[in-house]
Each structure stands twice: as C-alpha cells, then as structure tokens.
Amino acid sequence: MSNTLPVTTLKLVDVLSSNTPSVMGILNMTPDSFSDGGKFNQQNQALVQVERMIADGAKIIDIGGESTRPGAKDVSLNDELARVIPVLTAIKSRFDVLVSIDTSKSEVMGEAIAQGADIINDVRALQGEGCISAVANSSVHVCLMHMQGQPRTMQNNPQYKNLIEDIKDFFIERIKACQAKGISSQRLILDPGFGFGKTLEQNYKLLAKLSEFESLNLPILAGLSRKSMIGNLLNREVDQRLAGSLATAIIAAQQGAKIIRVHDVKETVDALTVLQAVSAA
Ligand code: 7PM
Numbered sequence: 001m002s003n004t005l006p007v008t009t010l011k012l013v014d015v016l017s018s019n020t021p022s023v024m025g026i027l028n029m030t031p032d033s034f035s036d037g038g039k040f041n042q043q044n045q046a047l048v049q050v051e052r053m054i055a056d057g058a059k060i061i062d063i064g065g066e067s068t069r070p071g072a073k074d075v076s077l078n079d080e081l082a083r084v085i086p087v088l089t090a091i092k093s094r095f096d097v098l099v100s101i102d103t104s105k106s107e108v109m110g111e112a113i114a115q116g117a118d119i120i121n122d123v124r125a126l127q128g129e130g131c132i133s134a135v136a137n138s139s140v141h142v143c144l145m146h147m148q149g150q151p152r153t154m155q156n157n158p159q160y161k162n163l164i165e166d167i168k169d170f171f172i173e174r175i176k177a178c179q180a181k182g183i184s185s186q187r188l189i190l191d192p193g194f195g196f197g198k199t200l201e202q203n204y205k206l207l208a209k210l211s212e213f214e215s216l217n218l219p220i221l222a223g224l225s226r227k228s229m230i231g232n233l234l235n236r237e238v239d240q241r242l243a244g245s246l247a248t249a250i251i252a253a254q255q256g257a258k259i260i261r262v263h264d265v266k267e268t269v270d271a272l273t274v275l276q277a278v279s280a281a
Pocket of ligand 1: 102143145193194221222224226227
C-alpha cells in the first residue's frame with residue numbers, strides 16, 4: 001500500500017542541532033488578518049497559507065492569536081483559544097511541521113500542549129501567573145523572549161545600563177526560574193526581542209552583537225521580519241520591507257541564530273540557502 005506520510009518525522013532537536021538555521025513562518029490568527037468570510041473560511045485561508053509556507057521550506061509555524069503591537073487591545077482567554085487551538089489541531093492532523101504557539105496565557109499554553117504544540121513562544125518569557133507550571137509537566141520547548149516594559153508603553157524611551165549585559169542577565173534569571181520548576185535548559189530557546197522596548201539604535205546594536213548570546217549555550221531565535229527597525233531606517237511602509245527583512249535574516253544567521261521568524265518564507269529560505277552555500281564552500 002502506498003503511504004503518503006513522510007518516512008521520518010520532523011523533530012525540533014534535529015532542527016536546532018542543524019548548522020543551517022531554520023525558518024519559522026508566522027501565522028497571524030488575529031481577525032484583521034483574514035478577509036471576512038466567517039470562521040470556516042478563516043480556518044481554510046489559514047491552512048492554505050500554512051501549506052504554502054511548508055512548501056516554501058518553513059520547518060516551524062508560529063501561530064499567534066494575541067497582538068503584541070504597541071497599543072493593541074487585550075484579547076480574552078476564550079477569543080484567544082478560539083483563534084489558535086482549532087488551527088493547531090488542523091495543522092497537526094494534516095502536515096509534518098513543527099508548531100509554535102505565540103501566547104502569554106497559561107491556559108492557552110496548557111491547551112496547546114494537550115493538542116500537540118512543539119514550542120510555546122512567550123514574549124513575556126513565562127513570567128505570567130501559572131505559566132511555568134503550565135509547561136513544566138510536558139516536553140515542549142519554550143522560547144523565552146526579552147521585552148522591556150509592556151507592549152502599550154515599551155517604545156517610549158527604553159533605557160539600558162548595558163544593552164547586551166542587561167538582556168543576558170534577564171535570560172540568566174529566566175533560565176534559573178524555569179530550571180527551579182523542573183524545565184530543563186535543554187528545552188529552552190532564547191530571543192532578544194527585536195522591537196520590544198528598544199530604540200532604533202539599540203535594535204541595530206542588538207543585531208550587530210547577536211552572537212554574544214551564544215555564550216549562554218542555548219539556541220537563539222531572531223524575529224526581525226517587517227519590523228519598525230527596518231521601516232524606520234528605510235522609510236518604508238510594512239509591505240515594502242522585504243529587502244530589509246532579508247538583510248536582517250542573513251545577518252542574524254551569520255551571527256549564529258538557529259531559528260529565523262519571518263512572514264516571507266520563500267524569499268528567506270532562498271537567501272539562507274545562498275548563505276549556506278558560502279559557508280560550505
Ligand atoms: C504588531 C507588532 C504585530 C509587532 C506583531 C508584532 C516576535 C514574537 C512577535 C519576536 C518572538 C511581530 C510582532 N514578534 N515572538 N512575536 N520573537 N519569539 O513583528 O520577535 O511579529 S509579534
């Protein structure tokens with residue numbers, strides 16, 4: 001009998017131990033990201049987008065149901081669950097791809113883990129009530145992102161004693177907090193949080209010095225795609241930031257990032273493949 005299932009299943013440990021960085025494709029499940037055709041239609045549009053990202057070479061799909069944009073409204077637990085859980089279940093039943101859930105709510109984490117999520121991606125680094133416990137009794141990986149302040153106000157005059165050292169200290173504190181509750185450091189991924197409480201200048205310094213986080217001996221995830229640090233530098237609207245985004249992806253990869261979080265999967269995979277050929281030469 002023919003079997004359409006892949007012979008080997010994609011494993012996050014293999015993705016992370018590869019010397020070429022992997023692309024994480026962004027799937028935004030906030031209602032403004034789909035044409036208004038009701039629940040069923042949204043779900044279908046999401047799955048079509050996921051299928052395309054996988055064909056384009058994404059190894060991980062990052063599903064987000066809460067907008068962390070400065071000034072964005074809070075999302076209720078029920079709304080966030082309704083946005084991310086059905087699409088997580090649908091992806092896991094159809095595709096051989098790793099799935100990451102972008103959330104800061106312990107209940108969403110728990111339900112996502114029960115439904116087969118591979119990564120919990122928390123821009124608040126599991127600092128919320130019950131979050132460490134929600135992931136402790138599982139085997140998911142966790143992306144601990146650095147953010148200074150809160151989304152609503154984080155871009156108004158962020159300050160650091162020493163940008164890199166302050167972020168490293170934050171990582172060390174969060175790694176310890178996780179380990180103390182039984183989350184092994186082998187399950188952790190670090191992300192310096194481009195654009196989250198950082199000025200334009202600080203964001204470029206962070207990119208220039210990204211390799212300094214390698215001293216913490218954990219995989220680094222970098223999310224720069226279409227961000228304001230590109231738009232403000234180039235004076236480009238969000239739909240005109242592809243070239244800038246590709247440049248940042250390559251620089252992050254050269255500085256050792258293992259996962260690059262992007263909207264434009266195909267173009268980023270092409271750019272990284274060129275870099276890989278140079279590295280292998
Ligand atoms: C509006 C503004 C919508 C900003 C979405 C965003 C990251 C993340 C986000 C990141 C990790 C975006 C952000 N950014 N998770 N979630 N790292 N780990 O630009 O950089 O996608 S949301």
